[in-house]
Amino acid sequence: MKVSQIKEKLNLEYVVQSDNEAVSGYASDLLSVVMGKVKPQSVWLTVQTHKNIVAVAKMADISAIVICDGFSPDDDTVEAAQKENIPILKTDKGVFEIAGMLYESGIR
Amino acid sequence: MRDMSLHILDIAENSVRAQATKVDILIDEGEISSFMIKDNGKGMDEETLKNALNPFYTTKTERKKKIGLGLPLLKQNVELCDGKFRIESVPGKGTSVKWTVNTSHIDSLPVGNIEETVWILMTMYENCDFSFTHRAGKKEISIESRELKEALGTDELNDPKVSMIVKDYIKEQENIINNQEAL
Secondary structure, three states: OEHHHHHHHHOOEEEEOOOOEOOEEEEOOOHHHHHHHOOOOEEEEEOOOOOHHHHHHHHOOOOEEEEOOOOOOOHHHHHHHHHHOOOEEEOOOOHHHHHHHHHHOOOO | OOOHHHHHHHHHHHHHHOOOOEEEEEEEEOOEEEEEEEEOOOOOOHHHHHHOOOOOOOOOOOOOOOOOOHHHHHHHHHHHOOOOEEEEEEOOOEEEEEEEEEOOOOOOOOOOOHHHHHHHHHHHOOOOEEEEEEEEOOEEEEEEHHHHHHHHOOOOOOOHHHHHHHHHHHHHHHHHHHOOOOO
């Protein structure tokens, strides 16, 4: 599924617009754990906003970062994501709810 | 990283890669805990030092993607819990990384399995001597890999038998810090 389709289905807001194919999902806020556990081409749900999330996404071939619970990425995070072409989306909903909606939409 | 011991292992391995022959590690636990890793490696020039905190920078040429998260992740974790982070480096002299954490902050990382970290460092990197000091309140222990090499009569601390002796010794010393007074 395309990240842009997920955005529409889950009513997410683009912070950094870019499109990728996503085949899996993952949720965690501990960056080192994400690096070790996430599958390539995943949508990653987190509340972290630091620039390091973009580096993790790039390293682990993550398709999109969804920042949940109403948090917004730091300015240098947005800048890095634009440069690295990694989509960042945000939502006021919590990680649990977004994970459920993603799962329902067919991302397993 | 799930705890400080993993960060310490990671940063000390940077020292080894920077050709250090001596690395000092200090942990001082309290309400504000402080940590220091100081090496006599090749150090960094101003430009490299600036880049060291950028996650999109690495000196590892074998990496396909130019990402280096060791120091950036540590700095993030330290600042998340109201700590201070400082790195200083002099080309040709060495590098020191120091940080503090407010241990009452709910997100502050625990020290973790420091025995394992010290054991790995002391037994895996034979060309480098490690000095480890751990303070907690009034207790203090200090372990020097140079002294262990002299006492055991070998430089090869990675020899399986020797390595186990080193492991037990580190554990014994750490017990002094962690345990209540023996009854």
